[in-house]
Amino acid sequence: MGEKTLMDKTVSTLHSQSQYGLSSLLWITTASAVTLAYARSFGSAEMQLVGAYAFFVTLFASLIGGLTGAWSDTWFWSILVTLAALVAVAGYPMQNWEVRYGWGAVGAGCGALCGSRCPTQIVRGSVAAAILGVVLMTLCVLLLRRQTPGLLVQFDIISACIIGGLLRPLVEVIERVRLGSRVPRVVFAAWLILCLIAGKSLFS
Numbered sequence: 640m641g642e643k644t645l646m647d648k649t650v651s652t653l654h655s656q657s658q659y660g661l662s663s664l665l666w667i668t669t670a671s672a673v674t675l676a677y678a679r680s681f682g683s684a685e686m687q688l689v690g691a692y693a694f695f696v697t698l699f700a701s702l703i704g705g706l707t708g709a710w711s712d713t714w715f716w717s718i719l720v721t722l723a724a725l726v727a728v729a730g731y732p733m734q735n736w737e738v739r740y741g742w743g744a745v746g747a748g749c750g751a752l753c754g755s756r757c758p759t760q761i762v763r764g765s766v767a768a769a770i771l772g773v774v775l776m777t778l779c780v781l782l783l784r785r786q787t788p789g790l791l792v793q794f795d796i797i798s799a800c801i802i803g804g805l806l807r808p809l810v811e812v813i814e815r816v817r818l819g820s821r822v823p824r825v826v827f828a829a830w831l832i833l834c835l836i837a838g839k840s841l842f843s
Contacts, residue, residue: 670829674722677836678729685729691740695747696721703748707755716754716810719828721746726835738795741779745772749803753810764807772803 678685696717704713724746728739749768758764776799780792817827 670722670832673836674726674832677840678725688729688739688743689725692721692725692743692747695743696751699744699748699751703751703755703757707757709755709757712754712756713751714754715824715828717747717751719831720750720753720806722832723835726832726839735780735784735789735792735795737780737783738776738792740783741776741795741799744775744779745799745803748772748775749806753807761807761811765804768807769800769804772806773797773800775799 675689678689696714700714700717703717704710707713721743724742728742749772752768752771753764756764758767773796776796780796784792813827813831817824820827822830
């Protein structure tokens with residue numbers, strides 16, 4: 640009798656895990672498809688941006704994940720923040736095109752660093768992410784721009800520093816809210832991305 644009860648519980652647990660995995664996969668697939676379709680609606684230039692952003696995610700998530708050992712958190716936050724950056728810059732006729740690639744690097748690098756929780760102290764983590772953000776944006780501008788950066792580009796460099804520094808406490812807040820709501824992480828991420836796309840579509 641005891642063995643049968645244990646087997647029933649095991650089957651029930653596996654079934655619930657299967658449903659959880661299917662639901663999570665559906666949400667993240669939907670969010671990714673909507674994001675790609677949103678970027679595609681602005682033309683082929685945005686799809687080139689998607690390819691560059693994917694490269695940045697692969698590079699920084701692999702590097703920081705390998706150094707810290709926090710593979711899942713590093714990849715998750717690197718992808719999420721980079722998708723948010725893509726939604727933010729897609730469709731805007733930026734004169735300084737190198738800045739658009741810079742935001743992809745900032746999103747992937749700072750997202751991976753903040754997601755890894757390294758350094759463990761929030762203040763130090765914010766400082767590290769701020770430094771990384773300004774370094775990545777500056778490198779993209781210097782490597783891709785042929786002229787001296789103007790005031791708008793300098794503003795983006797400063798903004799990258801500020802956003803990088805604010806990202807670490809934001810990650811902590813989102814994780815606490817998610818844990819309190821007991822919503823799977825990928826589902827929570829899908830909600831955030833879909834809300835960003837909806838908000839930009841309504842107010843742009």
